[in-house]
Amino acid sequence: MTTEPLLAGRELLQLYAAPTGPTQALRGVDVTVFGGRISAITGPSGSGKSTLLALLALRERPAGGELRHRGTLVSGLSRRRLQRLRRQEIGWVAQRPTHSLFPQLDARGQIEQIARLRRVRCDALALLDEVELGARAGALPAVLSGGEQQRLAVAAAAVGAPALLVADEPTAELDDDSAALVLRLLRARADQGSAVVLATHDARATAAADTVLRLRHGVLSGVVDAGQDHTTTIDGQGRLQLPEEALPLFPDGRVVVTVVDGHVELHRPE
Numbered sequence: 001m002t003t004e005p006l007l008a009g010r011e012l013l014q015l016y017a018a019p020t021g022p023t024q025a026l027r028g029v030d031v032t033v034f035g036g037r038i039s040a041i042t043g044p045s046g047s048g049k050s051t052l053l054a055l056l057a058l059r060e061r062p063a064g065g066e067l068r069h070r071g072t073l074v075s076g077l078s079r080r081r082l083q084r085l086r087r088q089e090i091g092w093v094a095q096r097p098t099h100s101l102f103p104q105l106d107a108r109g110q111i112e113q114i115a116r117l118r119r120v121r122c123d124a125l126a127l128l129d130e131v132e133l134g135a136r137a138g139a140l141p142a143v144l145s146g147g148e149q150q151r152l153a154v155a156a157a158a159v160g161a162p163a164l165l166v167a168d169e170p171t172a173e174l175d176d177d178s179a180a181l182v183l184r185l186l187r188a189r190a191d192q193g194s195a196v197v198l199a200t201h202d203a204r205a206t207a208a209a210d211t212v213l214r215l216r217h218g219v220l221s222g223v224v225d226a227g228q229d230h231t232t233t234i235d236g237q238g239r240l241q242l243p244e245e246a247l248p249l250f251p252d253g254r255v256v257v258t259v260v261d262g263h264v265e266l267h268r269p270e
């Protein structure tokens, strides 16, 4: 892992227009993304995962808060600079993989086109082989199965180990063997220095991550680093959000809080 974050978001807010008034898709999210690591964003449907990915991949600007890319405020970057960063440094796998593929290019052409845009050399057939698509090199996205499209979209995003590789549900359509191929490719890119960020509902993908960020109702409810304790934030009113796995311990929502010798204990009331 590199010590300087590639991306650092503070108090990120995103709003979308809705018939009933603006929807707060993200509310006060703090997030840090490092090269060399896989981060998985989890949470129920509608919790803001895709929205956070769109901000991190510099596809949308936050409505509030502060997002820095290599220490520079994203709000200060021109549209042209953002476009160049997206093209050259950011791999993107959309929730619907065809949305991140060129419809008119075959599988081999997809890889070669991305390599041209990123100005890197890439053995397209070898990369397609890594996701077991070597035999489909001449196929257009429209004739590939959902799982093949997904593997192709991940392979294309991974060309040249971009500084950031962002994937929305990259294993959703995949059986265990194919999911393992995709996760192996993502790990290989992280080992080459890419910051890999996934939104996922898939336990296979969260198990492969170094850090798991949980979103609930647009709020970051917890961050777990592999092999470490749960970390959560305390808001300005002193409230903290318990990890989901702790909630069944307090079925009626009541808790006794005791401060003992510099730490806090939570008990179910007698």
Ligand SMILES: Nc1ncnc2c1ncn2[C@@H]1O[C@H](COP(=O)(O)OP(=O)(O)OP(=O)(O)O)[C@@H](O)[C@H]1O
Binding pocket: 016, 017, 018, 023, 024, 025, 043, 044, 045, 046, 047, 048, 049, 050, 051, 052, 199
């Ligand atoms: N372009 C948009 N316009 C209006 N509302 C949006 C838009 N994108 C997202 N939202 C709303 O923002 C909230 C968060 O959506 P988002 O897609 O980020 O959630 P998610 O966790 O990725 O969900 P899923 O797991 O179902 O993909 C939802 O209430 C959604 O309806």
